[in-house]
Amino acid sequence: MIMNILIVEDEFEIAQLIRQTLENESFNCHIVFDGLSALEMLGQLNPDLVILDIMLPGLDGLELCTRIRGKSLTKDPYILMLTARGEEIDRVIGLSTGADDYLVKPFSPRELVARTRALLRRSLRHGSSSNQILQTQHFSLDLDQHLANRKLDEAQLESLDLTGLEFNLLSTLMSYPGRVWTRNQLIDKLWGNDFYGDDRVVDTHIRRLRKKIEPDAANPIFIKTVTGLGYKFEDEPV
Numbered sequence: 001m002i003m004n005i006l007i008v009e010d011e012f013e014i015a016q017l018i019r020q021t022l023e024n025e026s027f028n029c030h031i032v033f034d035g036l037s038a039l040e041m042l043g044q045l046n047p048d049l050v051i052l053d054i055m056l057p058g059l060d061g062l063e064l065c066t067r068i069r070g071k072s073l074t075k076d077p078y079i080l081m082l083t084a085r086g087e088e089i090d091r092v093i094g095l096s097t098g099a100d101d102y103l104v105k106p107f108s109p110r111e112l113v114a115r116t117r118a119l120l121r122r123s124l125r126h127g128s129s130s131n132q133i134l135q136t137q138h139f140s141l142d143l144d145q146h147l148a149n150r151k152l153d154e155a156q157l158e159s160l161d162l163t164g165l166e167f168n169l170l171s172t173l174m175s176y177p178g179r180v181w182t183r184n185q186l187i188d189k190l191w192g193n194d195f196y197g198d199d200r201v202v203d204t205h206i207r208r209l210r211k212k213i214e215p216d217a218a219n220p221i222f223i224k225t226v227t228g229l230g231y232k233f234e235d236e237p238v
Contacts, residue, residue, distance in 0.1 A: 002026070002027070002028050003027050003028065003048040003049065003120050004027075004028045004029075004030070004045055004046065004047045004048050004049075005022055005027050005028065005029045005030070005047055005048065005049045005050075005051060005116070006029075006030055006032065006038060006041060006042070006045055006047040006049070006050045006051070006077070007019055007029055007030065007031045007032070007051045008032055008033075008034075008035065008038040008050060008051065008052045008053060008056065008061070008064065009031070009033070009051070009053045009082065010033045010034060010053065010055070010056050010057055011053075012033075014053075014105075015031045015033070016031075017109075018051060018112065019031055021109040021112055021113060022112070022113070022116060025113055025116075025117075027116070030045055030047075033057075034056055034057050034058055034059065035056050035057075035058055035059025035060065035061070035063065035064040036058060036059055038050070038052075038064060039059075039064070039067060039068075039071075042068065042071065042073060042077075043073065043074075046073070046074045046075050047075070047077045048075060048077055048078065048120055049077055049078045049079075049080060049116060049119055049120060050068065050077045050078070050079045050080070051080045051082065051116075052064060052065060052079055052080065052081050052082065052099070053081075053082045053083075054081060054082065054083045054084075055083075055084060061081060061082075062097050065079055065081065065097040065098050065099055066097045066098065068098070069097070069098035069208070072161075076163040076164070078100045078101075078119040078120070079098060079099045079100050079101075080099070080100065080101050080102070080103060080115055080116065080119060081099040081101070081102045081103070082102070082103050082104075082105060082107075083102060083103075083104055083105065084104075084105040098204060098208065099201075099204075100119055100165075100201060101115055101118075101119060101201065102198070103115055118191075132144065134171060134174045134175060136174060136177065136235035136236060137151070137235050137236040138150060138151050138222070138235050139151065139170075139174065139213070139222075139235065140157070141167070141170065141171050141174060143171060146164070146167055147159070148160040148162050148167055148170065150213060160212055160213060161212065162209070162212060165190065165205060166205065166208060166209045166212065168190055169186070169190060169205055169206070169209055170209060170213065170233075172186065172189050172190065173223060173231065173232070173233035174233055174235075176233075177232075177233055177234060177235060178232060178233075178234060179232055179233075180226045180229050180230050180231070180232045181230045181231055181232065182229060182230040183199040183200070183202040183203075183230055184199060185230070186202050186230070186231070187199060187202060202231075206223060206231055209223065210223055221234070222234060222235055
C-alpha cells in the first residue's frame with residue numbers, strides 16, 4: 001500500500017531533500033511551500049502523514065497544525081513537525097497543538113525515514129481486527145468495526161468521531177477500568193518499538209480524546225489524571 005505524504009516546507013532545498021529521501025523509500029510525496037497551500041491540498045491528497053515546518057510564511061506551522069486537527073478529513077493524518085531551533089518550548093507547543101512527533105533540523109536522512117516509518121506503521125497497526133465489543137455504563141466500542149458510541153440515556157446513543165489512535169487509546173483504558181497507566185505503558189501498548197519522540201505526546205492525545213468523550217473536558221469524569229503516575233478510566237462495567 002502506497003502512503004501519501006504532504007511536505008510543508010518553505011526552504012526549497014530542504015523540501016526537495018525530504019521528498020527525494022522518502023520517494024527513494026517508495027512513499028508518494030507532494031510539496032507545498034506555505035500553510036494556506038497546505039490547507040488547500042489536504043482534501044485533494046488525503047495524506048497519511050504531514051511533514052510540517054514550524055517556521056512558515058503567513059500561516060505558521062503551529063497554527064496550521066491546529067487547523068488540520070480541527071478539520072473534518074477522510075483521513076486524520078499523522079503530523080511530524082520540523083523545528084530548526086530544537087528548543088524544548090518548540091517541542092512542547094508543537095505536541096500540544098496536535099503534532100504526533102517532532103524532528104530537529106538539521107536531521108539525517110536515516111532519522112527522517114525512521115520517524116516516518118514509525119508513524120505510518122501506527123496507522124497500519126490500527127487496522128487490525130479483534131472481534132470484540134467493550135461496554136461500560138456510558139460507552140460501547142466495537143473493536144472489529146472500530147465504532148465508538150456514548151450512551152446518552154437508555155435508548156439513545158451518540159456516535160463518537162475518533163481517530164484510529166484515539167479509538168485504540170480509549171479501548172486500552174476501557175479494557176482495564178480503574179487501572180493506572182503511565183505514559184510509558186501507554187506508549188508500549190499502543191506503539192511498541194515503533195515510537196520515537198517525547199512521551200508527552202500521550203498528554204496531547206488524552207486531551208483530544210477528553211474533548212470528544214467528556215461532558216466537560218476541563219473537569220473529566222471518565223479519564224482521570226493520577227498525579228505523578230498517569231491516567232485511568234472510570235466507568236461502571238456492564
